Amino acid sequence: MTDTMQHELSPLDRKITDAFPQHTVRKDLVGEIKGNAVVPTYVLEFLLSQFATTTDALSIESGVRRVQEILAQHYVHRDEAMLVQSKIREKGHYRVIDKVQVTLNEKLDRYEASFSNLNIRQVVVDPDIVQKNEKLLVTGIWCICRIGYAYTGEKDEVPWRLESLRSVQMATDDVHNFIEGRKKFSTEEWVDLLLQSIGFNPELFSDRAKLLLLVRMVPFVERNFNVVELGPKGTGKSHIYSEFSPHGMLISGGEISVAKLFVNNATGRVGLVGFWDTVAFDEFAGRNKKAGKELVDIMKNYMANKTFSRGVEQIPGEASLVFVGNTDHDVPTMLRTSDLFEALPSQYHDPAFLDRIHAYIPGWEFEQIRSEMFTDGYGFVVDYLAEVLHNLRDLDYSDRFNPYFELSSSLSTRDKDGIRKTFSGLMKLVYPSGEASAEQIELLLRLAIEGRKRVKDQLCRMDATMTPVDFAYTRIGSETPIAVKTFEEIDYPKLYWRRRTDDESDEDDGTIPEGALPEAEEPQAAAPNKNAANARPALSAVERMQALAKPGEVTLEENERGYSYNRLFGPYVAGARQIELTDPYIRVAHQMRNLAEFLEMVRNNSDPHQRVHVHLITKEDEEAYRARQQLEMLGQLEHNYTQMGIDLTYAFDETIHDRQLRTDTGWKVSLGRGLDIFQKGNESDWLSPQNRIQQMRRVKSCTFIYRRDDDALAEQEM
Template identity: 60%
Template sequence: MTTPQPTEPEPTEPKPTDQVQRPDPTPLDRKIAAAFPGVVVRKDLVKAVKGNAIVPTYVLEYLLGQYAATDDDATIRSGIEQVRRILRDHYVHRGENRLIQSRIREKGRHRVIDKVSVSLNEKLDIYEAEFSNLGISKVEIGAETVRNHPKLLTGGVWCICDIVYAYSGNPKDVPWRLHSLKPIQLSRLDLDSYTATREQFSTEEWIDLLIQSIGFNPAMFGPRAKLLHLVRLIPFVERNYNLVELGPKGTGKSHIYSEFSPHGMLISGGEVTVPKLFVNNASGRIGLVGYWDCVAFDEFAGKKKRADRALVDIMKNYMANKSFSRGVETLGAEASMVFVGNTSHTVPYMLKNSDLFEELPKQYHDPAFLDRIHCYVPGWEFEQIRGEMFSSGYGFVVDYLAEVLRSLRDTDYSDRYQRYFTLSEDLSTRDRDGIHKTFSGLMKLVHPSGQASPEEISTLLRIALEGRKRVKDQLIRIDDTMTAVSFKYTQAGQTHTVTTLEEDEYPELYHREPEASQSPEANTEDTGEASPSADAKRTEAADTRAHGSSSELKEQHVKFTEGRRGFTYDRYFGPYLRGASRIEVVDPFIRQPHQARNLMEFLETVAKYTDTTNEITVHLTTKRDEEPRYVPRQQENLETIRTNSAVAGISFEYSFSDTIHDRSITTDTGWIIMLGRGLDVFQPFDTDWLDLRLRQQYFRQVREFTIAYMRKQ
């Protein structure tokens, strides 16, 4: 692997005040830096050098990749100063364009970093460049340069350019001359080395590397959330992939398509025409789909928006057949189509009153259009972006990863599951196409060699099935002529049913037909997961109706998928605590403040479901914090819990043991509840006291975990 060599002069030694505080590298960071020298960068450095420059991330990382792609502190500091100097001296701010124009005139020549777009002047038969921030146009550019970089003709490309000022005396002449132009992109790629080096990492490590590469801290996300983030990358690695993501504001839906790759174009959903997107019949010039790997429509949602019916019709044909017509001629293209937009209602509201596509403009709320979507990413599962979610670890220079993904578009891994798994026979051709393309894209991202274990393949296949199922289930709501199909796969004679997360959370709304209330043991035969009841208020009375009395409780095993909401201690522990006077809790991880909060919330459940007119004792067995300096804080929290529990008539006791491992709740009424993750089942969330999730467990997302209910023998 090689990277472009610096062309700027050697930097001067930075001042001590310019040093950037460096976090301690993790073992994974050290492994990344050693395995991929020259093509990885510390992600927090982008913020350190960006300042007020409105420049895409891949431009900054291109520069950082040249000057600061190292693990050496001194070189990083020197590289940061060099990149800052380059941006200071050569990046063109819109408000300073006249100053830069004057500088070019006075010096005769100056290097700039700007977005360049090119058009053909048919009258003079020459190509002319326009500089977005510099504010100059009609700059003649050679035909060979345009042929080498055709994307200059549509949308524009960020480039490093040398501009020359040569006034001829003729007022009709443009004094600006383009001496050199270099698009900001990788000059060479060794894909074989990338694929081979991938094998040095475990699957979990590799996924974390990809998450860090797109700028996020993997420690803040569970396995499912990480894979959903990777689904956003599939349009860059898979040809003609059609993706939709609708969800709340502020979850980073459009970030990937605007900042991640020089091969992607993000446009406003209301600012595109047939000539711009597909072909101009007058000039014969092909549109965006002919030049970009991914065309994303931002702010696509909005019921009141109006779309050109001709555009919708051509788009439907393109999304289905990878082609479009120009008069009597049919043209093909490979651009993937992405549609992202905001929802204004919650998932249960949409399921109750309409469908999960309800926010789309009327012209796009069309079964024929929606059936061409390969995957629906549930945007409501993503947390709103917060500062602590950003990574300070090492990740690929995004331009390097973008080139890797582009090269992998030539590879097809859609059949790699067939050695182990068989899809349900009643899936339609379009269902299979959607599943295959999503699966192939995830395989290329996570397993670029195409080799993976059955368990790893199963994980990716379930995500692919779910993404297409979400589309199909909503189509059935919209179009009565469509029939339901089984999204199942078979392995060695055993059938696995795939459900969407919102189907598990809101079965009575998802399937429309009225259903009887279900207890935790219901709906576990196919998925092994418990479905919440229909009680919206989640009161104790409703919980009693859902679970029945203590004598009706059963031994069972339930599983919760990552990202699901609706789990509460009241609902899944409360009924098993009734009648108890002594409760033993074994959980080795009651250390951090949020874990102490979980324990206090469990004691709230104890207070609700037991008779506190009697003596109620709760005894906790846990481990001391591994960090000796935090042990006093841990003990102080437990003492506070002891004091506060007395208000509810609960005698709280605790002890420490260094040998415990399993997590459980045992009552003197004969129940044992085995806890896969103990009480710490919730994903991290903002602990602002105004956050509703702080008061209502029901609205928190959970990690993947299991619960087993057993009677003592």
Template identity: 55%
Template sequence: MSNLDTKICDVFAGLVVRKDLVKTVKGNAIVPSYVLEYLLGQYCATNDEDSIESGIQTVKEILAKHYVHRNEAGLIRSTIREKGRHKVIDKVSVALNDKKDCYEMSFSNLGIKKVLIDAGTVKKHPKFLVGGVWVIADVEYDHIEDKDASPWVLGTIKPIQMSHFDYESYIESRKQFSLDEWIDVLVQSIGFNPDYFGRRSKLMQLVRLIPFCERNYNLIELGPKGTGKSHIYSEFSPHGILISGGEVTVPKLFVSNAANGKIGLVGYWDAVAFDEFAGKKKKVDKSLVDIMKNYMANKSFSRGVETLGADASMVFVGNTEHSLPYMLKHSDLFDALPEKFYDSAFLDRLHCYIPGWEVDIIRGEMFSSGYGFVVDYLAEILRHLRNQDFSDQYKEHFSLSTDISTRDRDGINKTFSGLMKILFPQGGATSEEIEAILQFSMEGRKRVKDQLFRIDSTYADVNFSFTDKSGKEKAVSTLEEIEYPNYFHQTAIETNEGLPETDLPKSNGIELAASDKAPSRPIRSTPAIDAVELKEQHLTFMENQRGVSYDELIGPYIKGAKHITITDPYIRLFYQARNLMELMETIVKNKALEDEVIVSLVTVEDEFKGEDQRNFLEQIQSSMFTVGIKFAYSFDTTGSQHARHIVTDTGWKISLDRGLDIFQQYDMNDTFQLSNRLQKHRACKAFEVTFIKV
């Protein structure tokens, strides 16, 4: 157990579970994680290994005996008949039989229908009426001669979700964790190992939780396959429902006129997520788009004379068809959406756009084996937080630009409020912490607005900035704006230059002519090395930024050097030695074949793995000798060596605040991943570099 695991178990005793246990007990049971963690929370909410082992066996026995597999439904029904009663774990739904004036329950896997359930139970658990709920139920068998009567009788029924919790205790317990610790607790609770994520990537995972704690929050995430976009909405909470984007209808989602105005999913669930939302050729009902636009803007909808309201958040997740630079050059970041949803009025109602291309494809080692909240407990906490509003907590420290519209402010405020609820439910955030969250929230809305500017020329450019109490203005940029400035700052027309006139985008139903070009926005400067003239400069790189390599960042400044000194106290572990080897490759590329270069490394000997460390460095030494590089290393023993820099005999000093460790973790064993072979395809950590002429 890590120190954090120990602390979680001590502070939240009985409310946490080891996250790898879900896979251990799941077997072939097709149930959401929150169902399994509900059971694990009953028997394995401890860090005592003997109790965990005993609890695992108990949960496995419960699943084996009571979970209903579809292919064993006949056997379970027979067991109920022979024994007279049997407890089952199954997903159930309820419908009103208006001819008999009664409620009837259906068991999904067990395959039985028309089981009577009393109105009081339905009133207590209204979600039975829509979408289905996982339950533990006693089912009885009582055959009677009446052909219309069902022999199946409901004994007891209990939805699989926490019935109560102590919110005040949660708040007091949160105060015992630093912000970094708390973020890691939440990431582990989701099921991921926080060691594989930077701060920015962790926040993106947590933004996925906002629909559960913020009313009427509209979120979209588009990106490559395999990044876990839909996982949270299908597995994390009993208060959210994930549906296929092509399976929803107006009656199912909002209200059914045919069923006497029966309200749909938005009236019963905290978050309604649309999976596989992207796909240009998908057929979409125009009336669904129209009623959805009204709901997302006004929290209300109507079909007929009555106007209804609901507070369900809407989440749209889908896969992109092209790479990020391709979309920026040839279309926009909403390019993959169905035609009916590729509507500026609909898109403008989105509060935040998670850049799915920044999220790593999930690998096996990224899942957590540490402790996190039983997800049902966290789901109830988030639901409780829906009643609170944290959107004004930045106003004491910062003010948004007057250029930002009301709709933009709503998007920023909702994302900010949601993150503050998740990270600081107890309050007490510092000005610096609030600033970081505000900036991240503004970026999520700016990504939406920037694409609207490309899609529809009637949208004006907006200055996304905020001002602190001293009057200093701080502009907000998206990462793609920094990485691809030449492609990013294109207007709706410029994006489509070279296309036939019939292919130009439409604005408000009117075809735009090439002469209607909107003025291009100024191109911001971006960190880049001047390949012709080397100069002193300071560069800052954002977390998850790609396109960075030693060749382009460092290569020009070491070209022609005959003696290079590398000072970095953290060349100890395998991945750190690999970073050094890749820098050596850059040196090889920038020397003449016939020249020799002396490279001296000053580092610190690892206290526990010094032998492995020496072995790595000696292998590099042997490899480099054959290409004319004399590599030598020495260990600093003063204990005061913290500097990280590269110095050349040509008069340049390259100061790296992270040393060579500028890349996030990637799978070094996967030969077929570009990130393993080309540095420019790796996501960076946040880092700074200064080039100084000495």
């Protein structure tokens, strides 16, 4: 048995294979069988789903061998086309795996197929096959075919016959079971399952990056969704549109004719948007690229009205349009010199065209794809997932936030449409039943608002007549609006709004994010006055930090940077000998890292000659496997920090809910989210400054309340 087949199942893998036993596959097996076959991932996973949907290593090895044999025997390599043609002739018929396209021969009144790799044409096709697989008439589809050969010598005869065809695409609607299976997973587990299904290792992506990857999937689950993603090379922008779904079409080069995309007026044949769920334009950026005015105009009309014209007739279409391309500059340079759409061809760098975009995915937030980012875990067979998402397009979840939130009245109709369509797509991906809590819905709504805001804010830079609006929402029952900001706005505020702040000085253009670098976290002691007879002795570092502690309240806004445990807690733990931390969520790896960094902060604000006792009250993980890991990590922290003068003890209490910090120096801090204030990132990338400098990490919205603890003070006085 090969090492590749040996695979230890993670708890998530077990859950996936138990919940969807017939529709899962190990994602690394695709690379094992692909070899030099230029076949889309969904074709290979379709074959794997027939022979290797199991967790048993021996069965997987047998299934992989079977798929390899099928590819070896039936996949047609271009340089072996004549050999396969000979096999068909000698045997009378033969099965092949190839991409097939069909045309109508009007002179002979018959359908004829052409095979991409086999390099044969005019293969007679039964009309029933064409009616069941209409996409054969557009750009063709991958199929497993049985081709016959019967030569009679008659004039103009074509000896080839397409005897049977099986599209590599599921035909069953399994939405009900998909929704029922979703109930067995937490939100975090389900998002990780979706990421593994498209081939990525979720452990190497932050929570933010995971959601942005899901936005890439929205065009497959939401009709007429128009999205753009611009960013650096090598971040996988086009991968999902070429490999993920048999319902998606990727157009390389970004250039296409009106006839091919919409309708050929000469033949009356409808183009790509009439047959595909998603049409993606790869390499769409490039200032020197050209596009005809007719194409741009009909594209504008289609994006706005979901129809295109054939003479006087209006033809409806449901295809989502995706535009992906590479940027030439980093974000501050684009904001300083132009706008975030600067890389687009001039014909598309047009407010009227761009206003029809529902969301802008910030491609610069993705890391370049590396081999370790791909998963060896289990996920949905992409063909199965693609078919479910195709059927979920019939649902509309755009109003599911209405019971909890209300959008700003200043938003235009197009702004609201963009937000609602992005939100609806994310809901169908993450909560396919349409049911979610207000907190869960709010996270997706904020991301949807941000995606449209990135479009509209750039339009306001490009067109002075465009009216700025408030991208905000209010919670039902509250009158306080909650503003949403893009990361570019947070990080580079003066560059982001430079055309509205021309009267401001350009000395500080915001190219270094405010608060991103370590702040001066304690006041500097005044130089000693040697001539003063009664001069007070200099304060120690601990005393200087204690002097900063004051009752009050601090609120962190979502996505801000510049905060650290030292800034938030340092003055309140300084000099303490006894510290009690209550936080029910010190369980998994990143939360343990938070605790380690908290203990380090305590040590840095303590007298180095005195030991400090930190007592943690938390909850035990509900799953036995993770509970064991939790105990192991707590034990490791206890061992490691005792050598640094920190005595860590811990206790489990299943009744706790509130998060708080108490010290024997008389302070009590109410912790809104406990220690888990930072957005989760790729913790394995220790070359990233975010993993070494807390101030570089983005935070979650939360509030801290600082007050004097009368009980602790009384104990201290005794």
